[in-house]
Amino acid sequence: VMQVTPAYLSSVVTFYDMLRAEPTGSRYLYVCTSVACHLSNAKAVHDAIWEEARDQGLEDVEIREFECLGACDMAPMASVDGRYVGPLGEDDAPEIVSALKEGRTVLPGRSLEDQGYMLPWEQKSPDASRQERPSGSDPDDWPLATGDSEELDR
Amino acid sequence: VIQIRVLTEHLDRDDLHQIGVYEQLGGYRALRKALRDMEPEDVLGQLEDSGLRGRGGAGFSMGKKASFLPKGGTMDKYLCCNADESEPGAFKDRLLMQKNPHLLIEGCIIGSIAAGANKGFIFIRGEYAHQADILDAAVAEAYERGYLGDHILDSEHSFSLVVHRGQGAYICGEETALLDALEGKRGNPRLKPPFPANQGLYQGPTLINNVETLCCAALIIERGVDWFRSMGTEQSAGPKIVSVSGDVQRPGNFEIELGITVRDVIYGLAGGPPQGREVKCFFPGGSSAPVLTAEHLDLPFTYEAMAEAGSMLGTASVIVVDEAQPLVPLALRLAEFYRHESCGKCVPCREGTNWTVKMLERIDDGEATPMDLEIMAQVQENIIGNCLCVLGDSMAMPIGSMIKHFREEFEQHIAEARERRQLEEAAAFSAGELAAAVEAGPA
Numbered sequence: 090v091m092q093v094t095p096a097y098l099s100s101v102v103t104f105y106d107m108l109r110a111e112p113t114g115s116r117y118l119y120v121c122t123s124v125a126c127h128l129s130n131a132k133a134v135h136d137a138i139w140e141e142a143r144d145q146g147l148e149d150v151e152i153r154e155f156e157c158l159g160a161c162d163m164a165p166m167a168s169v170d171g172r173y174v175g176p177l178g179e180d181d182a183p184e185i186v187s188a189l190k191e192g193r194t195v196l197p198g199r200s201l202e203d204q205g206y207m208l209p210w211e212q213k214s215p216d217a218s219r220q221e222r223p224s225g226s227d228p229d230d231w232p233l234a235t236g237d238s239e240e241l242d243r
Numbered sequence: 244v245i246q247i248r249v250l251t252e253h254l255d256r257d258d259l260h261q262i263g264v265y266e267q268l269g270g271y272r273a274l275r276k277a278l279r280d281m282e283p284e285d286v287l288g289q290l291e292d293s294g295l296r297g298r299g300g301a302g303f304s305m306g307k308k309a310s311f312l313p314k315g316g317t318m319d320k321y322l323c324c325n326a327d328e329s330e331p332g333a334f335k336d337r338l339l340m341q342k343n344p345h346l347l348i349e350g351c352i353i354g355s356i357a358a359g360a361n362k363g364f365i366f367i368r369g370e371y372a373h374q375a376d377i378l379d380a381a382v383a384e385a386y387e388r389g390y391l392g393d394h395i396l397d398s399e400h401s402f403s404l405v406v407h408r409g410q411g412a413y414i415c416g417e418e419t420a421l422l423d424a425l426e427g428k429r430g431n432p433r434l435k436p437p438f439p440a441n442q443g444l445y446q447g448p449t450l451i452n453n454v455e456t457l458c459c460a461a462l463i464i465e466r467g468v469d470w471f472r473s474m475g476t477e478q479s480a481g482p483k484i485v486s487v488s489g490d491v492q493r494p495g496n497f498e499i500e501l502g503i504t505v506r507d508v509i510y511g512l513a514g515g516p517p518q519g520r521e522v523k524c525f526f527p528g529g530s531s532a533p534v535l536t537a538e539h540l541d542l543p544f545t546y547e548a549m550a551e552a553g554s555m556l557g558t559a560s561v562i563v564v565d566e567a568q569p570l571v572p573l574a575l576r577l578a579e580f581y582r583h584e585s586c587g588k589c590v591p592c593r594e595g596t597n598w599t600v601k602m603l604e605r606i607d608d609g610e611a612t613p614m615d616l617e618i619m620a621q622v623q624e625n626i627i628g629n630c631l632c633v634l635g636d637s638m639a640m641p642i643g644s645m646i647k648h649f650r651e652e653f654e655q656h657i658a659e660a661r662e663r664r665q666l667e668e669a670a671a672f673s674a675g676e677l678a679a680a681v682e683a684g685p686a
Binding site: 104107108125156164171 | 257331334368373412428430487489493495496526530564568580583586
């Protein structure tokens with residue numbers, strides 16, 4: 090249809106890490122094991138998750154080591170269907186796997202996407218106490234901002 | 244140590260990705276200024292005068308790069324934003340795109356004015372799914388407000404912008420590979436020349452810039468050249484986001500003026516290595532930069548000082564390795580990364596990365612002799628400068644520098660691994676010991 094040869098298609102598919110020629114699983118969990126995560130013991134985290142998945146009989150999830158996912162500040166970390174979670178420890182493995190198995194959100198509150206997400210050391214630093222409250226409840230920022238953007242929308 | 248808030252201004256707000264909030268905080272002012280009060284040549288001139296250097300790794304003057312595009316002509320010209328940030332250690336663009344997508348979009352439009360481009364792409368790596376969704380929404384908002392599309396703000400300039408997701412390949416961050424990937428092919432680097440400025444995407448003249456570079460461009464137009472030059476040093480002007488990771492207590496993104504010392508970055512901002520350990524070595528500019536050692540800690544963190552010390556500022560992604568980390572496994576992990584990501588087009592890179600991995604594995608297996616270090620160093624030398632792109636160099640330079648600075652540790656590792664192997668072999672002859680070893684499991 091597209092006038093390309095199977096060889097060409099195979100060359101493209103095998104080139105990209107996120108493309109697959111065979112079905113692997115409808116979800117994925119990439120554990121970053123690149124340099125910064127390597128320094129933070131990422132291999133052990135990957136192995137722990139992998140073993141846990143085997144023990145719990147987790148299916149339909151592709152679990153693999155992945156090259157740098159660009160989140161070295163939260164190392165070691167993993168991407169669950171694009172949702173970045175971290176920093177991880179080996180003891181997080183049972184929870185991660187059972188959440189995947191039961192279709193729950195993996196490690197709620199510990200993803201980069203979550204509201205008010207903070208790295209552990211940011212929470213500990215003294216000037217972070219101001220930011221620790223949920224970001225939606227800041228009286229200075231929100232009412233003004235919402236009011237104004239409504240005005241602009243009209 | 245003072246952190247500044249220029250690119251990272253307002254990033255603590257959770258609603259900055261909404262166009263209304265961004266506008267309220269002064270967003271899209273630069274665009275109005277560029278379209279209404281300035282000629283395209285002035286925009287280009289200001290970018291050149293500002294001394295803004297590409298933030299994606301090469302550090303080439305952004306204005307100069309834009310000026311290489313031919314003026315006029317009948318072919319479509321393109322602007323590509325390189326958001327493929329795959330360099331191990333780099334995560335600054337992720338922050339900017341997630342928190343302040345409109346600054347990038349404004350920067351893209353400014354870039355398109357300077358380059359005379361009418362079509363643009365943001366090539367974002369597929370792993371950044373969340374950030375790509377945010378950008379998609381922001382682009383749609385910008386179209387709605389008339390910042391993108393035909394006759395932007397009733398001017399002569401038209402510019403369309405598409406967010407394109409990559410599918411996971413480090414090499415697509417190389418500018419010509421990025422173009423091939425955008426065209427739907429394997430992301431193989433192209434032979435240069437012709438440079439993308441003359442023949443880029445779909446053979447049209449193309450300007451390719453990093454996320455942070457384009458964000459800076461918007462700010463330069465808004466606040467002026469003098470303001471930009473008031474930060475940093477003569478040759479490293481402007482604000483810079485550094486990403487510090489590895490063995491430090493507070494890894495993260497910090498915005499600084501270039502020119503503070505490396506020690507300030509590693510110890511002052513990121514808290515230094517944990518548990519009072521010392522820095523063994525560090526990558527100043529992502530994993531592709533040759534490592535520097537503790538003696539380089541007091542150098543100023545600038546493009547020029549890092550180059551003088553034999554390394555490079557690159558993406559300004561500092562990966563710190565402390566004294567407790569053995570280097571051989573690190574070197575192996577690094578080499579494996581580049582072996583995996585090599586596109587395989589050029590022999591020195593394809594074979595060189597493979598050989599390096601094998602030789603490092605031999606060291607760990609106890610099969611190597613000190614002579615292997617010579618061979619390995621030689622392999623690295625034969626990669627550098629002999630390929631179409633710098634992926635091979637990106638492995639060869641850090642590995643070569645590790646061997647150079649830490650030869651003793653490599654030699655020691657070789658000797659220890661050999662001893663271990665000899666013991667294991669001796670043990671294998673005695674059946675009783677073998678059974679015991681099996682019972683004890685792998686060490």
